[in-house]
Amino acid sequence: MKRVSIKEEACIGCGLCQVYCTVEHSKSKDPIKAYRREQPRPVSRVRVETNKPHSISIRCQQCKDTPCVTACLSGAMTIDKETGLVVHDAEKCIGCWTCVMVCPYGAIKPDTSSKIIAKCDLCPNLEVPACVANCPNEALVCEEVEQ
């Protein structure tokens, strides 16, 4: 199973992971259009936290006990049998925020503009997730971990 982890000492808190995540999850894949024009506004599934001099980039950590899957009211959050990843079905999501309540990382974004949640999907259309590929200091690593 894939998971993105962070080398904390290398994170400079630049926030580019958020930008690339937002753009990758936009319709246009164009930064200007994504940030200025698209409705509903695409949201980043990554959050950069700063507590000077430290900073880290937070996203879904693919927890083994999957509290979000157990808590989901509509059946939108499931474990993909093939990849072992926690996946979110936007069509089934009702934006009840129950997964937000139980996510220990605060890594599920309650997107009030689309009225459903957004969470890291490890960029299924890319070989390497956008945040990892574009981290200027190689602070983010996407690797296979045991399920």
Add this chain to the structure above:
Amino acid sequence: MSKYVIIGGSAGGIGAVEAIREVDPVGTLTVISEETVPQYSRPMISEYVSREATLETMKYRGDQFWNKNNAQALTGRTAIKIDFTKKQVELEGGTKIDYEKLLIATGGRPFVPRMEGGEKDGVFTFTELSSAKGLESKLEQCKSAVVIGGGLIGVSAAEALVKRGITVTLVELKEHILNLILDEKASEIAEKVLSEAGVTVITGQTVQRVLGKQDNEDAVGGVIMTDGTEIPCDLVVVAIGVIPRTELVKETDVKVNRGIVVDRFMRTNILDVYACGDVAEAHDFLLNGNRLLPLWPLAHMGGRVAGYNMAGKKAEYAGGTVMSSLKYFDLPVIAVGNTNPENSGSYEVLVERQPEKIVYKKILLKDDLIVGFIFLGDIEKAGILFRLLKNHVNVAEIKEVLLSEDFGIVTLPEQLRQKMFVVN
């Protein structure tokens, strides 16, 4: 003979089926459900009535769920008796099924108080699809409704009806709506949001009597409140709460308090008999004791734990507590634990208000442990608090930052992060 028998096919029963099949793909498995399509999401009844969801989209699991899990689903069937000595469940009509392991996941029944006129056409409850369908089918001809009960289900019902163009009066006996979940301040904000959406909220009162229509005494025409006021309406929704459906174990040796008492493995006091969900009184991690907590995620979690143990894989129920996330009229709120204690003086209270943004946050601490919190308006990091509360983490060191803008994983002490918030 079925190795596993589950009574109830909702959140708990489904969780148990999935867990059993993870461990034992072949053991015979029978699920008995009164409902014909049990695998729908009960919390989505509100979305169904408001027409934001259809019968299709509200399915919690697909139509093939039972088949795929090699489970025999006896839908539309009612279990009427359990013989714990013979290890046998009897269904209406006389069918008897022997079991090796039994799960009682019969859920709750909406509580309907005795009320003059309560039998009239147009009085509904809001926790079962069949009732919701009946309600939904009447909406085209109706203009107004009175919802009795200002808890989670009542407010959900009010929202759904307003979205369908019905004029709604929401009646709550206590001083504030959602009083089991929110404190006064948060309730007031929620009441304001409801009012702005067109709901008339009446607190400190209840319905005394349901009246008939002038031309049809058998159909709902209005209600009389405790103070004597008359409110005309075409519908009454009773949403006061649910009571555990323990009737199957009445006058048996199964230990029942308010619900069926289960241990951390979801076992009842009878060998090979388990219970979960709204019918069970299970562990509360805040209380460190058993209590009724009729919440969908907990029913599902309890069902999973029961299923594992029934199939022979030891699993412990982590427990739940009072925990709700709300989205009424797009106001996001997450409230967990003890948010409004009676003797609030013995708690340390942290509060943040940003009225201009409709943000209100409150954390209650006792001996430096988080025992409850409300996040209203800005809920993204509520889950971090939830883990701190659930794991009884001493927060003395980080108290000052819990409500700050910068609060996050990064502000937690290194040792704590390595223990329960690993990101590297």
